[in-house]
Every structure is written in C-alpha cells, then in structure tokens.
Amino acid sequence: MTIPFTPVVASLPAVIPFVGPETLERRSGRSFRARLGANESAFGMSPKAKAAVLAELERASWYGDPESHDLRKALARKHGVGMENVMVGEGMDALLGYTVRMIVDPGTPVVTSLGAYPTFNYHAAGFGGDLLTVPYRDDHEDPDALLEKVRETGAQLMYLSNPDNPMGTWHDAARIQALIGAVPDHCLLILDEAYIDFAPEGTSPPIDTANPNVLVMRTFSKAHGMAGMRVAYAIGHADLITGLGKVRNHFAMNRLAQAAALASLNDTDFIARVVAEVEAGRQETYDLAERLGLRALPSATNFVAIDLGSNDRATAALQGLAEMGVFIRMPGVEPLNRCIRVTIGRPGEREIFAEALTDVLQSL
C-alpha cells in the first residue's frame, strides 16, 4: 500500500526549518550553558503574566475562548483598529501558515528575500508555492527588489520582516510605507513585525485596515518573553481576517497563554525594562565585537549579527561556541552566512558568550 499523499506533500522533503537546542543537547550529551540562538527573551515573562497563568491554572481543563475576545479587544484598542481587524493565533508560525494557505495553490508565485525567515519558506513550499527570492542589499531586505520581482512574476504573496531576522537590520516607516503604497493589487504583503518592540520609534508605519494588500503580524514571543506560550496576532483588512477565520483552528489557543498575553500587554513598564535591557546588551555586544576586531551589524532586534568575514570562519566560530556550551545560530545563505547571530542574554550569559567568543577566535 502506498499512502495516498497529495502530490504536493509527496514531493516535499522531510526537512525542518530549525533544529531545536534540545535536539543539539541530546546529540552532544551536554546542556548548553547559554541558550542564545533562538532569539528567545532572556528576560522572561512579565510577573503579571506569570500571575495570570497561576490564576487561570484551575481552568486549564477548559478550552480557550475560540474568539480570544478579551485579548483581541485589548489588541484592537492598542492599535486603534476594530476587533474585526485582529486575528489572534497560536504563534506567528501558525499565522504565517494560515496566510500562505489562504493565498497559495500549487504553482502560485511567492516572493521573499534569500535568507529571510525559513518558516515562511517552509509554508510556501508546503502548499506548493513557487518560491522566488531576491538577495539582501547591504544586509537589509530590499523592498525595491522584492517589488520588482512581484511585478515581474505576478506573485500573489510577498514577505518582508521589519526589523529583519537574521540580520537585525531595519527600514524606517517611510520606506515601508512607500513599499506598501506600491504593492500591486494582485499581491498580499505579509509585514512581519516580530521584533518591532526593540526598534526605534518611527520604524512601524501606521496600520491602514482599509488596505487589503497588507497583513501585519506581531508576536508575544520576543519582547513579551512568551515564546513557549504560543501567542501572536495579525492585523489587517476585515476580509483578510475573515479569510483567516475560514482556515484557522478555532480552538487552538492555550487558555493560560491567552490570559498571560493579556496581562503582559497591560504591563508596559515591564516591556520598557526588557527593551532597555536589550539595548544595553546590544551596545555591550557591539563593544565586544569592536574589541575583538570584528564588525557587529547595528540591530533593531533582541539579537546582533557579528561579521566574521567569511562563511568558513562563521561556521567554525558557531561550532566552537557550541563545543563551549554556547548555543547561537547563523544565517543559512550567502552572503549573510559570513555572520553569526547571537541573542541578547542576561549579563551572566553575555559574559559567557564574550569569553567563549574570545577564546574561539584565538583558535580560528
């Protein structure tokens, strides 16, 4: 018997977008001393979010509200949009998957940057999309090149993250606004703002829910320190949100996560402290790189890309760091893969990283 897979699924490779740090630990038989590879927040969840988890724990046997009503209402207020413009989902990966599914059939052209978020590519390929890429320009995603590729191919979906992962670079709101204004009618732009909390004022363009060409995505996994809880949201035209509602899993939200996200959203002081800590850590990382004779890329995220000059050196550094118990990651494609990418840790973790990187460089 042959399992009756669809042609698309039958043709997919059995790859995964990322190997988890636990897998690496099992392979090596050792625990990492510093977990700085997945851009998880080193500063944890808000104490108010933790309290909300505890308060909700006795109701963990109840399904979460499939409308995520209270969280959605708070998000709509925060962004000055209607509740019909907000979709809460079980992490941004899930929302990316639903959005791709909504637009992409086998052969549909999809445009992104070569080296940008692999899980978007995983979904695009997973639904049979024809994934087309344009290179980064000076370590930034390149809105002009993306647009040109969209026009050239008639692509129906395009992806841009601002700030960018894995380089940490960003464009200002005016540049993104210009991109939005130029997206052709036949195309939907996913604007991934996962790291926006760490970016300077003036990085995020205003949200126009009358425009059906853009879907903005944000997450509680980064500044809110809730990666393990799985909460993200999309904001856009009501027709986009209705479309997502046709394909999403309605009861997918963890009930404790809904409560935690709402509490975290209201704890703006906590988020401000996390952002300040991350800024301090970025500066420390820039300084470290300078001391070591390396160039760190200015970052608007909770991680910093450090240029090692070549892919061989970057790969060797990553390997050496892993052997010293430091988990980081690096970009997967040229020319980005001359860099390593380190998440901003707490002071103790930053010290471990600084010492390990110093040692590793001496052995390169």
Added chain:
Amino acid sequence: MTIPFTPVVASLPAVIPFVGPETLERRSGRSFRARLGANESAFGMSPKAKAAVLAELERASWYGDPESHDLRKALARKHGVGMENVMVGEGMDALLGYTVRMIVDPGTPVVTSLGAYPTFNYHAAGFGGDLLTVPYRDDHEDPDALLEKVRETGAQLMYLSNPDNPMGTWHDAARIQALIGAVPDHCLLILDEAYIDFAPEGTSPPIDTANPNVLVMRTFSKAHGMAGMRVAYAIGHADLITGLGKVRNHFAMNRLAQAAALASLNDTDFIARVVAEVEAGRQETYDLAERLGLRALPSATNFVAIDLGSNDRATAALQGLAEMGVFIRMPGVEPLNRCIRVTIGRPGEREIFAEALTDVLQSL
C-alpha cells in the same frame, strides 16, 4: 483590489465548527452556572501536571522542544511502539488538520458519518475535499456503511471515532479490528480515540505500526483534563508520521503543556480516579433520565446523550437549560438531534443540571 484567495478558500463559508461558551455568555450577558457542553473534564488537571506547569513557568520564554522528545518517548513506551511512530501535536484538531492536508486535494473523496465530529468535516471541506457521509445505525457510527462508501467512491480518507462523539456509543475492539482489516489500500483511516480512557477494557484494538492504513489519535483534553493546554498525539506507521512532519508547525507546542502532559501521563492514579468519578456521574445521569421518563444512551465517554424524543423537544430543552445557566450541546443532524448531550460534571454541577432539566421538562 480583490484579495487573491485560493479558489478553495474563496468558496468556503465563514462558519466555525463550534460556538464557544464564552461567546454565548457574552451574548446573554450572563455567566453559565454549569459548563457541561464541551466535554471538558470537570475534574481538572492532575496535581502533578499543575506542579509541572509551575516548575516550567520560568522557562515559558523558551520555545518548546520541537521534537517533544521526552513526551514522545513516554508515549512510545506506553503504547509499545517506536518514537518514529508517534507525533505529538497542539491538540487533536491540529492533528486532524495536518492529516487532512496530507491526503486531501480539491475533489478528493472523504468519508465520515453524518453527525460525527464537525471539526474533521471543517478540515476536509477546508482543503477542498468532497465530504461524503453515511448515517449512524442505531446511534452508532456504522463501520460497514463507512467501508461500503469508501469502496464505492474510492475515498482516500475516512474517519471514525470510537467511542463516538456526540452519542457516546462505542464498538468493541474486535469490530474495529475487522474494520481496520477491511480498509482498502487506497484509503487512510483516522481512528479518533479521544474518549478511550472512559471506555471499557477491550474497546481499543492493538496498534499495528506496520499498517500504513490507520492513524490512531488520542488527546490529553478529556480524561487528562488539559483541553486548555492543547496536547494530542497520533500513532501510526513511520511513513505517516514522516508525512505529518512535512506539514506540521514544528514549534507549535506550548512548553508548559509539554511538561504538564508528561507529568499527567505518569499520574495513572489520578486518571483512574477521574475515570471512576465519570463512571459514577454517568450512572447518576442514567438514573436521572429514568426518573424523568427519558432514555439515556449508554456511554463510554465523559458525556451522556439523553433522548428527548424529538428535535423540537431537544432544542427547546437546550434553550431552556441555557436560560437557566446550564451550558450543554446537542447533535447537529437528524436523527441524532432528538438528543441533548451533557458532559459529566462534578457532583454540584450534576445537581444543577438535574434540577434544571427537571424544571425544563415541566415547561416543554
């Protein structure tokens, strides 16, 4: 601009499989006194699972292990299968969706029972499947009719739950084993065992991971009291699990939920107590029905279907109960919809239900 939805998504109605109790509460402006409509466990999570959540809370800012290694290993041991035969997922609805996606293209024939789990139908329709149904026979899903429909249509996917939701009825393992043996080579059977913990010994057939025609699904949402945590798993041939791995969201698991599920799995005493409480509650519900001159269907689940004799009476009873603050549900199609379906609550909730149903019947 028209959003470039796929033809399948464009054609889907904006319906949802279930309206959540919170939505009903918001509509009425009143909280339910007894929440007995979603087959959530009234007996909560294991204290060990709660302790595991607390112990993991400081790591909620870390993504869950994408392999769910420890939980999968424990599940593999419990079922006497290899880890390569187990897929952990973010709730059974998600696993059903991934499985449908793996098999169903637009027009693919899919067979289920008329009135069986609506979320399976939601996914089958959501991927453009041609949903074909056969009626229940004597309030049981009908393996022979399902098989015949599969043979007649060349269906590539079929669904059966044992025990059944929404009627609570079940077949013994021998009957299910006979079905499994007769599934044609061109078809995959999803055997949904969400309620198996409440069923008599001898309800679940042995799992044969050499057979690529069957995928068994189980959940932590029912006996384990973890509906709000989102943990389920599928067991089957390694090629099926590999196929699911090509389409699933690898980082979808809530980290606290992984820890809680593992702890709950090891707390077999707790599950035995829950099952005993549910048995007592079922008997009490049978007795209540008899006192009220109604027939309750024997159930192997944590709910009981009570026959009101007609859809009009059942609908009126459900409505009357809702007005008295009691949330229950009822089957959606004839002839099942002559029944109401009540989840087994704690003694206090059962008392509220008994009094309310008694009152409601007097007004019918």
